[in-house]
Structure formats: C-alpha cells, structure tokens
Amino acid sequence: MTNPLRYTVNCSLLFTELPLLERPAAARRAGFGAVEFWWPFVEAVPPDRHVDAFVTAIQDAGVRLTGLNFFAGDMPGGDRGLVSWPKRSGEFRDNIDVTVGIGERLGCPAFNALYGNREDGHSASEQDDLAVENLTLAAEAAARIDGVVLVEPVSGADRYPLLTAADALSVIDRVQAPNVGLLADLYHLAVNGDDVDRVIAEHTDRIAHVQIADAPGRNEPGTGTLSLERQLTTLAGNGYSGWIGLEYKPSTTTVDSFGWLPRERRAVAG
Numbered sequence: 001m002t003n004p005l006r007y008t009v010n011c012s013l014l015f016t017e018l019p020l021l022e023r024p025a026a027a028r029r030a031g032f033g034a035v036e037f038w039w040p041f042v043e044a045v046p047p048d049r050h051v052d053a054f055v056t057a058i059q060d061a062g063v064r065l066t067g068l069n070f071f072a073g074d075m076p077g078g079d080r081g082l083v084s085w086p087k088r089s090g091e092f093r094d095n096i097d098v099t100v101g102i103g104e105r106l107g108c109p110a111f112n113a114l115y116g117n118r119e120d121g122h123s124a125s126e127q128d129d130l131a132v133e134n135l136t137l138a139a140e141a142a143a144r145i146d147g148v149v150l151v152e153p154v155s156g157a158d159r160y161p162l163l164t165a166a167d168a169l170s171v172i173d174r175v176q177a178p179n180v181g182l183l184a185d186l187y188h189l190a191v192n193g194d195d196v197d198r199v200i201a202e203h204t205d206r207i208a209h210v211q212i213a214d215a216p217g218r219n220e221p222g223t224g225t226l227s228l229e230r231q232l233t234t235l236a237g238n239g240y241s242g243w244i245g246l247e248y249k250p251s252t253t254t255v256d257s258f259g260w261l262p263r264e265r266r267a268v269a270g
C-alpha cells in the first residue's frame with residue numbers, strides 16, 4: 001500500500017494466540033506503535049486490579065491505546081452492545097466512567113459504543129430513543145477528556161440494526177453532540193452491501209475511525225476482493241488522518257499475517 005495512513009492493531013482479533021495482557025507487547029515487537037481493544041473484561045465494571053493490569057500491560061509495552069470499545073455484553077454469545085437495550089442500559093451507564101477512565105489514564109481518544117441488537121418486547125423506536133440518551137451520556141463523559149464516541153455499522157449479527165453508514169449517521173444526527181462520529185469498518189460496510197466508495201466520497205468528514213479486513217473471510221488485506229488499498233488512499237486524499245484499525249482474523253499466525261504491510265510502515269509517529 002502506498003498511502004500515509006497510521007495503523008493500529010486490534011488486539012481483540014489479532015494476537016489471540018496469546019493471553020490478552022501479552023498482546024500489546026507482541027504488537028510492539030511486530031513493529032507497531034498503537035493498539036485498540038474491544039472491551040477487555042467480562043463485566044461492565046471490573047475490579048480495579050484488572051483495570052490496573054490492563055493499563056500496565058499497555059504502558060509497559062510502550063504502545064499507545066488508540067481505541068477501546070465500551071462493554072458490549074457477551075460478544076462470543078452474539079451480543080453487540082448495550083446502548084439500546086432497555087434491560088441492560090444501566091450496565092452501559094455504569095461502564096461509561098470506567099471506559100473513559102481507562103482512556104484518560106492512557107490518552108486514548110476514541111470509544112466505540114456498539115448499538116445493541118433488537119430485543120423482543122421493545123419497539124425499535126423505544127430502543128432508538130434509549131440509544132440517543134445513552135450516546136449523549138457517553139459523549140458528555142468522553143468530552144471531558146477530548147474523546148470521541150464511535151457508532152459502528154456491523155455485519156454478521158442478524159438483529160443489529162445499523163448496517164450501513166447512513167444508518168449510523170442518522171443515529172449520530174439525532175445525538176447532536178459534536179464528539180460522536182462514524183466508525184467506518186470497510187469490511188462490515190462492504191459485507192452489508194453498502195456503497196463504500198460513495199460513503200468515502202460523501203462522508204469522509206464524518207468518519208472518526210476506520211477499520212479494515214478483506215472480504216470474504218474477514219482476513220488480512222489481500223486475501224479477498226475488496227479494494228482496500230484504493231479506498232484507504234482515497235480516504236487519505238479526502239483528508240482522513242486518523243487511525244486505521246487492523247481488525248481482521250489472521251488467516252495464518254498473526255505475525256505472518258502482516259506480510260502485506262512493510263515493517264517500516266507499521267509504526268508511523270504521530
């Protein structure tokens with residue numbers, strides 16, 4: 001790839017060969033200077049010692065944390081966030097200060113608030129109204145540390161209602177906070193049938209974070225049919241200067257899966 005973009009390793013999908021706390025150092029050894037994580041604990045409010053161990057692992061590795069997902073429920077079990085869930089909204093609210101607190105300790109600027117699947121017994125509008133309230137609370141907390149809250153269209157979850165960039169942007173418009181932005185995962189958008197080139201052409205200014213994987217397969221770039229190199233170059237040309245999250249499932253070992261990205265381009269300063 002020949003663009004000036006900055007890459008960050010998603011240590012929830014990469015380096016899963018290793019215990020979670022060893023992954024930041026492994027990313028550093030592979031030549032990267034930045035990592036991102038899905039919520040790294042099993043509960044919304046983990047014990048302080050678990051939070052401290054996570055913070056220390058990142059500090060000791062000498063990498064920066066560029067993104068952290070809020071608690072999103074049981075992800076392996078199919079949950080995709082609590083933001084719009086009436087029954088578990090309290091857990092999301094309790095989690096806001098813990099997540100932003102970790103961000104404050106590590107200088108992390110971006111927090112991904114997965115929206116939540118549709119739930120039986122609650123109307124879509126009830127869930128959407130709750131999501132706006134919760135995203136507003138999250139945005140207020142993140143603003144205290146100049147952070148941004150991300151809203152992400154996701155594929156592969158039958159009852160997750162945000163599939164396209166337009167779906168996420170309509171939520172963001174309702175929240176009306178300046179620090180809520182689109183997480184454009186080029187893999188999820190493409191798999192959901194969105195017109196990724198058009199999203200980039202029309203909405204680069206609303207994209208607060210980008211993630212990539214190739215499709216089909218959600219493996220490293222070059223394993224599928226997506227035009228990731230061209231799309232990242234266009235994003236950069238349109239003024240996107242944020243991080244690119246490598247959020248793919250390595251088709252081989254994690255270290256071998258970085259073959260597509262020359263080592264000298266892995267840890268760009270800044």
Ligand SMILES: O=C(O)C(=O)CO
Nearest residue numbers: 069080112152154185
């Ligand atoms: O659930 C997923 O696949 C995600 O990308 C969450 O950030």
